[in-house]
Amino acid sequence: MPELPEVETVRRGMLPYLEGQTVARVRVNRPDLRIPFPPDLKERLEGAHFVTLRRRSKYILMDTDRDDTVLLHLGMSGRITLTGAKDERPAYGKHDHVVLETRRGDQMIFTDPRRFGMLTLYPTDTESDHALLRDIGPEPLGNSFNESDFVRALKGRRSPMKAVLLDQKTVAGLGNIYVAEALWRAGINPKRRADQLAKARAQSLVPIIRTVLEDAIASGGSTLRDYVGVSGELGYFQHKFDVYGREGEPCRRAGCGGTVTRITQSGRSTFYCPACQT
């Protein structure tokens, strides 16, 4: 499910259930997802309470009052479901790997069929050294993402723009969908080498990336084949896609008349309009 807008949608959905709440019980149904669960997860979490829920790139970070932070990544197919104490409890499915129950009786269920997701725990003050977080680039919705740094980040990069934007070191949080949408809005060909993109065009991408992500968050993210919200709500940004998944359909740019095309780049589908993306 998850690029930045979907992860942010999930984080916001989690807030009312988890922020300020105490963990009563942790259930772990298997030893690992992409990385092992910490063996002492249960002991470290039970009795702790969540002070803040943050997001960094596609990670959700849950700070506890015990100076530990829970790090959560949804991978390709990860989902978070929250059920209130009074709600009907759906039976656990075979891909429900971790369940947190709060003292109030709410449950957070982490489901992930493909198991590319992760959940781990680290001492909050070691965050800047954390291997999963330390090399991530600027947050596109924050002030640290700006034209001059972005232009510098493209310098000397011989890879196609698609690959460079997918690289979380360039800018945090983009994935296959939002790279395609941002490049279309900017009129940039995904095959264009980063070091051959004119400075002004590179600069134009900065506000475009920001707005495409903000637009998607405002729509509750994109729902491709499942729900995105923590209570099963559907995002609807997929109805606003200009290129992603629109192979063979007409380009939406006024007066363009081109056809959206699908190619493969670094093993993944790229959608773009060869007529207006140069």
Added chain:
DNA sequence: CGGCCAACCTGTGCGC
């Protein structure tokens, strides 16, 4: 070091 690709998994949809 930069860049590419395979690998990690399961589920779904489509053609035959």
Added chain:
DNA sequence: TGCGCACAGGTTGGCC
């Protein structure tokens, strides 16, 4: 109905 294949929103480790 079943089978095989292509494909899916991500990340990374190993290789050149």
